[in-house]
Amino acid sequence: MKERILEEAERLFWKYGVRSVTMEDIARNLGISKKTIYQHFSDKEQILYQVIESKIGRNLSEMNCMVVEMANPVEELLSVLNMMQRNADHVSPNLLIDVKRYYPQAFTLFSKYKEDAIMRSILENIQKGISQGLYRDDISPAILARLRVEQIELAFDNEIFPTDQYSMHDIQYELIHHFVRGMLTEKGFTIYNQYVNQYNHEVKVYKKDGSDLAARLTE
DSSP: OHHHHHHHHHHHHHHHOSTTOOHHHHHHHHTOOHHHHHTTOSSHHHHHHHHHHHHHHHHHHHHHHHHHHOSSHHHHHHHHHHHHHTTGGGSOTHHHHHHHHHOHHHHHHHHHHIIIIIHHHHHHHHHHHHHTTSBOTTSOHHHHHHHHHHHHHHTTOTTTSOTTTOOHHHHHHHHHHHHHHTTBOHHHHHHHHHHHHHHHHHHHHHHHHTOOHHHHHTO
16 A cells, blocks of 8 residues: 555656645545555655655666666766656656755755766766767866756756746757767767667657657667
8 A cells, every 4th residue: 555655646746746736636546545645654745755765766776777788878878868758748847846845855865866876877977988988088077967967957947948838858858968969079979870860760660650659769
């Protein structure tokens, strides 16, 4: 039951944001009483904290697999975009704003993940790319890693990217491709162009036959 509550809460939080989702909403969607939820969780923030904790664990596992499976740092960084695309347009832009403004414990958990795991992963990627001659050696890995980390929150800022004008998918696509292209050497561009051409080819193929492109590209 606890796992069912967390799964449904995550689905609702991601779709509608956190503040607008009530304990009644979670209970109603599960066909249970609020009392059952309170047998497992003291309040909504505790649910949110455990939802984020679980999501971070899954993300870390997936990121570690990418590092092992991807052939080079360029593909490794771009593959993160594929991971984001699976849920990008199903994530409310209010999600991160709600967590930041109203749920300090959960936001502290997210911030630690951002500063420790994501920052370290991007920094290592940039350093590896430089050592392999794929990224320029005149860039500052620390500054660019910080820039990329901050772009994550930037994409959720409704004042900068109004939801009636931009989709989360398009925002993330433009930000990460702009970021990667700015670091590439000529050798890196060769790999980048091969990756993008292959991606665009698969887009055409799977749009034509109606397949679930996001699921296919992230298998």
